[in-house]
Each structure stands twice: as C-alpha cells, then as structure tokens.
Amino acid sequence: MKISQRLQQLEPSATMAMAAKAKELKAAGEHVVDFSLGEPDFDTPRHICQAAARAMQEGHTHYTAASGIPELKAAIAKQYQQRHGLEYQPQQVVVSNGAKHALHNVFTALLDPGDEVIIPAPYWVSYAELVKLASGVPKIVATEEAQGFKLTPGQLRAAVGPQSRVLLLCSPSNPTGTMYTAEELAALADVVLENDLLVVADEIYERLVYPGHQFRSFPTVRPGLQERTVVVNGVSKAYAMTGWRIGWTLSPPELARAMGALQSQETSNPCSISQHAALAALEGPQRCVEEMLEQFTRRREYVRQRVAQWKEVSCPEMAGAFYAFLNISAYLGRSYNGTRVENSHQWCLALLEQQKVATVMGSAFGAEGYVRLSYATGMQEIQEGLDRIERFLQSAQ
Numbered sequence: 329m330k331i332s333q334r335l336q337q338l339e340p341s342a343t344m345a346m347a348a349k350a351k352e353l354k355a356a357g358e359h360v361v362d363f364s365l366g367e368p369d370f371d372t373p374r375h376i377c378q379a380a381a382r383a384m385q386e387g388h389t390h391y392t393a394a395s396g397i398p399e400l401k402a403a404i405a406k407q408y409q410q411r412h413g414l415e416y417q418p419q420q421v422v423v424s425n426g427a428k429h430a431l432h433n434v435f436t437a438l439l440d441p442g443d444e445v446i447i448p449a450p451y452w453v454s455y456a457e458l459v460k461l462a463s464g465v466p467k468i469v470a471t472e473e474a475q476g477f478k479l480t481p482g483q484l485r486a487a488v489g490p491q492s493r494v495l496l497l498c499s500p501s502n503p504t505g506t507m508y509t510a511e512e513l514a515a516l517a518d519v520v521l522e523n524d525l526l527v528v529a530d531e532i533y534e535r536l537v538y539p540g541h542q543f544r545s546f547p548t549v550r551p552g553l554q555e556r557t558v559v560v561n562g563v564s565k566a567y568a569m570t571g572w573r574i575g576w577t578l579s580p581p582e583l584a585r586a587m588g589a590l591q592s593q594e595t596s597n598p599c600s601i602s603q604h605a606a607l608a609a610l611e612g613p614q615r616c617v618e619e620m621l622e623q624f625t626r627r628r629e630y631v632r633q634r635v636a637q638w639k640e641v642s643c644p645e646m647a648g649a650f651y652a653f654l655n656i657s658a659y660l661g662r663s664y665n666g667t668r669v670e671n672s673h674q675w676c677l678a679l680l681e682q683q684k685v686a687t688v689m690g691s692a693f694g695a696e697g698y699v700r701l702s703y704a705t706g707m708q709e710i711q712e713g714l715d716r717i718e719r720f721l722q723s724a725q
C-alpha cells in the first residue's frame with residue numbers, strides 16, 4: 329500500500345522505540361533499569377482520580393466544547409495570572425489531548441509550506457517531526473554544552489532568514505534539564521521582536537524546577553511578547569498524569585480560534601473525564617506537586633553526585649525537568665566486551681544488551697556524543713542503574 333510522502337518521512341519516536349526495546353527484555357524476564365521514558369513514576373494523586381470518578385458518576389461523559397470545558401479554560405487562565413501575572417481570557421485557551429497534540433495544533437495552524445521553525449538542538453524528539461508534518465521546515469541550530477545548551481542571541485540572529493516564522497523554546501529543557509534565566513530569555517526576546525518572529529514556548533516542565541533556580545514564563549520578560557507567543561503546557565509532568573492526555577495552549581485569540589476549529593474537525597474534544605481530572609489538579613491542593621518535586625530533587629542530587637565522579641563524562645547543571653544529558657563522547661570509538669561502539673546509538677544499544685539499562689541516544693535529540701537519562705524512576709532503580717552504567721564505562725577499552 330502506498331503511504332503518503334509526508335508520513336514516509338516521519339521518524340517514529342526514538343524514546344518510545346527505546347522504551348519498547350526495554351519492555352521486550354523485561355517481558356523476557358530480564359531486570360531492566362529503564363532510564364528511557366520521560367514520565368513520572370508516581371501515581372496520579374488520589375484527589376485527582378476521585379474527581380474523575382465523580383465526573384463519570386455525575387454524567388460528564390459526553391462531548392464537550394471542542395477547545396475544552398469553560399471551567400478548565402478559566403482555571404488555566406487563572407493559573408497563568410496567579411503564577412506569572414499574565415492576563416489571558418478563557419477564549420485564548422485551547423485544551424488538547426496532551427501537550428504533544430497542542431504542539432501539532434500550533435504548527436498546523438501557523439505554518440504554510442516552506443515556513444521555518446527555528447529549533448535549538450538538543451531538542452525534544454517530536455518537534456522537528458511535528459513541524460514537518462505541518463509542511464514546515466525545521467531549522468536546527470546547534471547550541472553549546474558550555475552555554476548549558478542554551479541558544480544565544482547571536483546564534484538566533486544568525487539563524488533567522490526570510491522564511492523564518494517561529495522560534496521554539498523549551499525551558500526547562502527536555503532533553504538537557506537546563507533552563508533559561510530571565511535575562512537570557514529577555515536577550516532572545518529582543519532578537520524575536522527585531523525580526524518579527526513568533527515564539528512557541530514549551531513550558532511543560534515549569535513546575536519541576538530545582539532549588540536555587542527560578543523559572544520565568546517567556547511572555548513576561550519583555551512587553552509585547554504575549555501577542556506573538558504561544559505557551560504550551562499541561563498536567564502530564566507536574567501532576568503525574570501522562571495517561572490522561574490533557575495539555576493546552578495559551579495564545580492570541582485568532583490563533584486559539586483556528587486551533588479550536590482544527591480540533592473540532594480532528595478529535596472533537598479532549599476526554600471529558602480527563603478534563604474534570606485536570607480541573608481538580610489545578611484547583612485542588614498543590615502539596616502533591618511539591619512532594620513529587622522533593623523526591624525529584626533528592627534523585628537529581630544523587631545523579632549529579634554520581635555522574636560527577638565518572639571520568640571523562642560531563643553533564644550540564646540540571647535546573648529543571650528530570651533528565652541528565654551526559655557527554656559520553658570520550659567513550660565512543662571504543663570496545664565494550666568485544667563490541668565496537670562508534671556513536672551514541674550503538675553505545676545505548678550495547679549498554680542495554682550488556683547491562684540491561686535503557687537510555688536514549690543523543691543523536692535522537694540532534695546531539696551526537698550524548699545520552700539522555702530520565703531519572704523519573706525510584707531511587708533504588710536509579711542506584712542500580714548508575715552502578716551498571718559505571719561498570720559499563722569501566723569496561724571500555
């Protein structure tokens with residue numbers, strides 16, 4: 329059967345592919361330590377699940393407005409007002425089936441064939457594919473480890489061309505765990521304003537920021553940014569709700585209208601029950617977010633200390649999210665128990681085969697020579713997994 333040209337070019341998600349391999353090994357009885365998937369290991373807090381059960385009992389089991397129930401849209405707008413001082417009207421909010429779907433909506437609504445989206449690398453695996461799916465052109469700009477993998481104003485200025493329309497920023501970052509400061513964002517905002525760019529600000533890890541680091545929402549750093557920014561966020565990471573599939577955008581009203589129309593044709597609406605659960609997440613007690621962050625903070629500190637002891641491996645300061653992005657370039661071009669490893673993909677496969685630890689190769693994020701560990705797993709597993717990686721590194725010849 330002939331598959332469309334567009335889909336023939338689509339790369340399946342590398343993180344999901346590694347997780348699937350790890351699952352296969354687990355099914356075969358192996359104890360695999362899984363550092364591959366970017367999802368919190370915690371259960372969704374009880375009060376959120378109870379709200380979902382209540383929603384079902386109360387009959388919230390029908391189609392909803394395409395862009396989400398009014399109560400949830402209002403709660404999202406209120407949250408941005410309270411947390412960041414940004415004023416949005418509920419009609420500027422579009423609730424989708426996860427932040428990934430929200431990004432698909434954004435690119436589909438904004439891009440015409442040939443329009444460029446500037447994406448700093450390392451980048452989250454789905455960005456470039458979603459841009460291509462919407463007939464846009466991803467313009468990948470490499471950043472430096474020494475700069476915390478953050479795009480500099482000079483790099484942005486050099487990347488802007490006549491076809492450039494959108495800058496994509498992900499902060500705190502998947503895959504690097506680094507985060508832009510307010511000053512760094514403001515310097516980028518100046519270039520954005522000079523060049524009349526739009527910005528997609530993926531702030532899905534906003535609530536997972538470690539002590540000593542301060543998150544700033546992109547539209548707050550300069551006047552005039554709110555009119556040219558689409559903020560993407562959701563409940564998946566902050567509330568351990570990856571399976572519920574609720575994400576959203578906050579955008580200028582005309583874009584929200586376009587995305588609402590798109591959604592009304594593509595999916596009708598996000599799951600009615602999940603929307604009520606997300607409402608409970610936003611409006612209910614926030615202690616659960618703090619508790620999860622406390623655990624992530626302990627894990628992050630442990631990972632940081634262990635990795636710092638590894639010879640010839642570096643890792644930028646982890647400011648947010650739950651990823652460590654390791655520079656393993658000194659360990660390429662070497663052999664591991666007779667297996668020659670030339671690149672990060674082969675390195676991850678050899679690690680999985682020999683030590684049963686699943687990670688994701690940097691090449692999937694546009695950064696060869698690196699590997700991403702997700703420490704969204706229990707402390708014991710983290711200890712065991714890092715012991716195994718240490719043994720793997722020591723076996724390099």
Ligand SMILES: Cc1ncc(COP(=O)(O)O)c(C=O)c1O
Nearest residue numbers: 366426427428452502562564575
């Ligand atoms: C940077 C980033 N944006 C968006 C998403 C998608 O989130 P969701 O599960 O809500 O679709 C992820 C999930 O891994 C992510 O890491």
